[in-house]
Amino acid sequence: MALQTLYHSREQEILDDFLTFLRFASVSSEPEYGLEMINCLEWLQHYVEEIGFTTEIWPTSGHPVLFANWEDAGRAAPTLLIYNHYDVQPPEPLEEWVTPPFEPTIRNGQIYARGAQDNKGQCFYVLQALKLLFAKHGTLPINVKLCIEGEEECGSHGLMEVLNAKRQQLQADYLAVVDLDIKSPTQPALTLGLRGIVTFDLEATGSKIDLHSGYHGGITYNPLHALVEVLAKLRDNEGKVTIPGFYDDIVPLKKSEVDKLAMTFDPQGYFDMCGAHATGGEKEFSPYESSWLRPTVEINGLSGGYAGSGFKTVIPAKAHAKLSCRLVAGQDPDKIGKLVAAYLEAQAPEGIDIAVTIRPGGGPACRSTVDSPLTTAFATAFAEVFNQPCEYIASGGSIPIISALAETSGSQVLLMGLGLDSDHIHAPNEHFGVDRLEKGALVVARGIELLGATHS
Amino acid sequence: MALQTLYHSREQEILDDFLTFLRFASVSSEPEYGLEMINCLEWLQHYVEEIGFTTEIWPTSGHPVLFANWEDAGRAAPTLLIYNHYDVQPPEPLEEWVTPPFEPTIRNGQIYARGAQDNKGQCFYVLQALKLLFAKHGTLPINVKLCIEGEEECGSHGLMEVLNAKRQQLQADYLAVVDLDIKSPTQPALTLGLRGIVTFDLEATGSKIDLHSGYHGGITYNPLHALVEVLAKLRDNEGKVTIPGFYDDIVPLKKSEVDKLAMTFDPQGYFDMCGAHATGGEKEFSPYESSWLRPTVEINGLSGGYAGSGFKTVIPAKAHAKLSCRLVAGQDPDKIGKLVAAYLEAQAPEGIDIAVTIRPGGGPACRSTVDSPLTTAFATAFAEVFNQPCEYIASGGSIPIISALAETSGSQVLLMGLGLDSDHIHAPNEHFGVDRLEKGALVVARGIELLGATHS
Numbered sequence: 026m027a028l029q030t031l032y033h034s035r036e037q038e039i040l041d042d043f044l045t046f047l048r049f050a051s052v053s054s055e056p057e058y059g060l061e062m063i064n065c066l067e068w069l070q071h072y073v074e075e076i077g078f079t080t081e082i083w084p085t086s087g088h089p090v091l092f093a094n095w096e097d098a099g100r101a102a103p104t105l106l107i108y109n110h111y112d113v114q115p116p117e118p119l120e121e122w123v124t125p126p127f128e129p130t131i132r133n134g135q136i137y138a139r140g141a142q143d144n145k146g147q148c149f150y151v152l153q154a155l156k157l158l159f160a161k162h163g164t165l166p167i168n169v170k171l172c173i174e175g176e177e178e179c180g181s182h183g184l185m186e187v188l189n190a191k192r193q194q195l196q197a198d199y200l201a202v203v204d205l206d207i208k209s210p211t212q213p214a215l216t217l218g219l220r221g222i223v224t225f226d227l228e229a230t231g232s233k234i235d236l237h238s239g240y241h242g243g244i245t246y247n248p249l250h251a252l253v254e255v256l257a258k259l260r261d262n263e264g265k266v267t268i269p270g271f272y273d274d275i276v277p278l279k280k281s282e283v284d285k286l287a288m289t290f291d292p293q294g295y296f297d298m299c300g301a302h303a304t305g306g307e308k309e310f311s312p313y314e315s316s317w318l319r320p321t322v323e324i325n326g327l328s329g330g331y332a333g334s335g336f337k338t339v340i341p342a343k344a345h346a347k348l349s350c351r352l353v354a355g356q357d358p359d360k361i362g363k364l365v366a367a368y369l370e371a372q373a374p375e376g377i378d379i380a381v382t383i384r385p386g387g388g389p390a391c392r393s394t395v396d397s398p399l400t401t402a403f404a405t406a407f408a409e410v411f412n413q414p415c416e417y418i419a420s421g422g423s424i425p426i427i428s429a430l431a432e433t434s435g436s437q438v439l440l441m442g443l444g445l446d447s448d449h450i451h452a453p454n455e456h457f458g459v460d461r462l463e464k465g466a467l468v469v470a471r472g473i474e475l476l477g478a479t480h481s
Numbered sequence: 482m483a484l485q486t487l488y489h490s491r492e493q494e495i496l497d498d499f500l501t502f503l504r505f506a507s508v509s510s511e512p513e514y515g516l517e518m519i520n521c522l523e524w525l526q527h528y529v530e531e532i533g534f535t536t537e538i539w540p541t542s543g544h545p546v547l548f549a550n551w552e553d554a555g556r557a558a559p560t561l562l563i564y565n566h567y568d569v570q571p572p573e574p575l576e577e578w579v580t581p582p583f584e585p586t587i588r589n590g591q592i593y594a595r596g597a598q599d600n601k602g603q604c605f606y607v608l609q610a611l612k613l614l615f616a617k618h619g620t621l622p623i624n625v626k627l628c629i630e631g632e633e634e635c636g637s638h639g640l641m642e643v644l645n646a647k648r649q650q651l652q653a654d655y656l657a658v659v660d661l662d663i664k665s666p667t668q669p670a671l672t673l674g675l676r677g678i679v680t681f682d683l684e685a686t687g688s689k690i691d692l693h694s695g696y697h698g699g700i701t702y703n704p705l706h707a708l709v710e711v712l713a714k715l716r717d718n719e720g721k722v723t724i725p726g727f728y729d730d731i732v733p734l735k736k737s738e739v740d741k742l743a744m745t746f747d748p749q750g751y752f753d754m755c756g757a758h759a760t761g762g763e764k765e766f767s768p769y770e771s772s773w774l775r776p777t778v779e780i781n782g783l784s785g786g787y788a789g790s791g792f793k794t795v796i797p798a799k800a801h802a803k804l805s806c807r808l809v810a811g812q813d814p815d816k817i818g819k820l821v822a823a824y825l826e827a828q829a830p831e832g833i834d835i836a837v838t839i840r841p842g843g844g845p846a847c848r849s850t851v852d853s854p855l856t857t858a859f860a861t862a863f864a865e866v867f868n869q870p871c872e873y874i875a876s877g878g879s880i881p882i883i884s885a886l887a888e889t890s891g892s893q894v895l896l897m898g899l900g901l902d903s904d905h906i907h908a909p910n911e912h913f914g915v916d917r918l919e920k921g922a923l924v925v926a927r928g929i930e931l932l933g934a935t936h937s
Binding site for chain 1: 510511570571573635636662676678680687688689690691692693694695696697698699700701702703705706708709710712713714715716751755756757758759760761762763766768769771772775777779780781782783784785786787788789790791792793794795796798800801803805807830831832833840876877879902905906907908909910
């Protein structure tokens with residue numbers, strides 16, 4: 026039976042199982058979801074074993090990694106390692122969800138839930154692809170290993186810890202990272218690069234107690250003012266990051282690679298999707314150049330003082346910010362982290378202490394191996410399934426672990442996925458298309474068939 | 482019996498009653514405390530009636546005002562209107578209180594509770610003064626009216642609404658506002674001026690949904706960046722407010738008034754009290770000049786994006802700030818409010834909408850009538866009770882209603898109180914001294930005796 030016919034014959038069961046996967050509130054960053062993480066992992070382990078894989082749980086100091094392998098294709102056949110993650114972002118703000126984040130609901134062909142796309146949707150169609158191949162052929166044409174971690178959304182510390190010890194088991198010819206996007210539901214694409222990331226906590230302290238803004242306003246330096254003044258110095262009027270040395274180590278893409286990239290930006294489409302204008306980058310670069318090929322500093326959270334519906338005339342003792350940098354090839358997360366922290370601390374006005382902590386879990390940028398057999402096979406698979414030539418894009422996002430995972434496993438990398446900008450990942454009302462769940466399964470299954478054919 | 486002997490003879494009962502008053506969580510700014518507000522008001526009304534006053538509850542669109550009067554001193558005797566409030570600030574952050582904010586506790590001679598000083602403590606010693614006078618003389622030497630409102634901490638809207646309708650009842654020769662401070666527990670002081678206030682909500686909007694800071698960082702303008710950049714433009718490197726026209730209308734104090742003010746600032750004492758340095762004002766002015774005689778813009782709250790213990794790589798759709806200006810004589814709250822709002826909105830970068838709302842409840846600065854019989858009587862009373870000459874200070878705080886209340890009642894104003902900077906008002910662990918509760922009662926009782934003597 027053809028792959029698509031097979032998929033259609035079991036679609037109801039596939040959707041039922043997917044909704045079960047989505048019901049686990051597997052939020053990795055908040056301790057209160059610990060039990061949900063374990064329940065999700067155990068369900069997933071059982072599901073992968075049912076497909077025909079051998080599984081192992083790799084404990085870590087944080088959330089465990091699910092490793093699975095099927096290597097009956099033999100030593101002559103190549104080995105493909107596929108990376109996904111079973112953890113999701115926190116669901117807040119809860120009040121903005123039309124339906125609750127962990128009660129998945131299908132509306133107008135879209136499945137709404139936290140993780141529906143990132144990354145449970147993309148993980149789940151990989152599993153369906155493997156099921157389809159077993160159903161069609163009774164076997165797989167290549168050896169396949171799965172590495173499904175539980176801390177992608179909070180820094181991949183656990184996987185990073187065990188990489189060295191698991192080096193042998195992770196060895197592979199190819200690594201497919203299935204956590205990326207396409208630019209429209211009808212246009213297939215492979216991703217040539219991901220940005221790196223380093224994240225920070227900043228605390229500004231002015232006093233040991235909260236103070237009354239009448240009695241103390243004009244005497245003490247308000248840490249909220251210090252915070253905005255210091256953070257306002259991160260970028261200049263041209264959108265450039267002002268931190269000395271920030272751009273020094275960038276290794277630009279080759280022109281031949283840049284030329285492959287589909288960088289046409291549609292301002293109206295962007296506005297329709299998210300209500301924003303493309304005014305945020307360095308002025309000398311186009312939106313996709315800024316997002317794909319240039320590093321950033323972004324504030325991800327500000328807090329301090331009173332934030333209720335009323336008013337409180339307070340000068341708080343402390344104010345806080347959360348920051349992140351996206352990095353491009355050549356930029357070392359540790360080095361940039363120290364540059365940013367030192368710069369911000371040095372801007373503290375007299376009377377205010379600014380303390381910046383570099384959070385663990387950063388990682389460098391990484392790139393797909395552009396001309397590998399894996400990339401060629403998946404580009405062809407995408408073109409067949411979508412009936413449309415595959416384009417090449419990059420991503421402004423980060424999967425900090427990938428660069429280390431590629432090195433440990435000795436693999437050529439492919440970054441792929443069927444996400445859309447409009448999926449609202451990391452935001453309320455995250456969703457993934459029922460159609461893309463199917464297309465994802467078909468692309469991965471067909472890509473594995475083609476990769477097998479290359480080597481046979 | 483002498484006033485002090487009388488006080489001592491009933492001190493346990495006084496403290497018991499005070500703790501009862503403090504147990505009401507009469508937070509006016511948050512709707513969930515509505516019932517506590519009413520319970521507090523009814524208890525207070527009963528308490529004032531027991532002293533011998535006739536009472537009225539004045540309903541408003543917000544929290545009611547308690548009005549009370551005793552006018553048996555006759556038409557020839559002067560009338561003193563005393564202003565206090567029974568509402569308190571929100572208690573957050575709750576986790577920083579050593580004992581819960583509405584379970585008053587006495588430790589080392591200090592009474593800890595939200596409102597212990599501001600203003601329940603200062604209100605309660607006024608009531609004890611009246612009880613002492615009735616106990617000592619069986620009557621009062623002057624007519625006394627009490628205006629105890631329930632919205633001082635959230636803008637005095639209700640009292641403002643009814644002022645005109647109650648003009649006749651509020652008529653008085655003198656108005657004593659008992660909500661102010663002294664600079665040390667042993668140094669009596671009267672307050673010559675209060676700053677005015679106008680408060681704002683600011684909302685910066687960048688998109689209609691929260692966005693992923695990887696995919697969108699470098700494309701859209703992050704409203705958190707817009708917020709810090711715009712707010713950083715409020716003040717220059719000299720600490721001056723940069724808003725055009727902000728300082729234009731200031732009417733300085735006369736030199737003879739400035740010369741009366743005890744403006745010596747003790748940096749070490751300030752640091753010991755609150756852990757802050759006096760680096761926050763305009764550089765050309767001393768700390769007390771800045772706090773008493775100069776206007777400010779302060780940020781009182783920042784919020785937006787992720788503020789949990791983990792991390793979320795989000796570019797939020799919106800970011801928020803709460804701001805206030807303290808005003809000095811000559812500055813009109815409406816005019817300054819519009820200047821500030823227009824300035825901030827005009828700073829919005831392309832792609833970001835900044836909307837500033839002027840909150841209701843602002844009010845102009847006000848000043849004591851320096852040479853009135855009331856001021857003289859209370860300066861003498863203070864000197865007698867503390868055995869120390871009374872000094873003159875000003876306050877950076879605001880009681881926006883006072884200027885309107887003074888005008889409506891036709892009174893000469895005196896601003897007084899026994900608060901201390903170290904009382905932690907508006908902050909966790911607010912407290913008031915058992916000794917100051919007594920001294921406050923003695924000062925007010927003696928001040929009323931002396932004022933009566935002036936007119937007899």
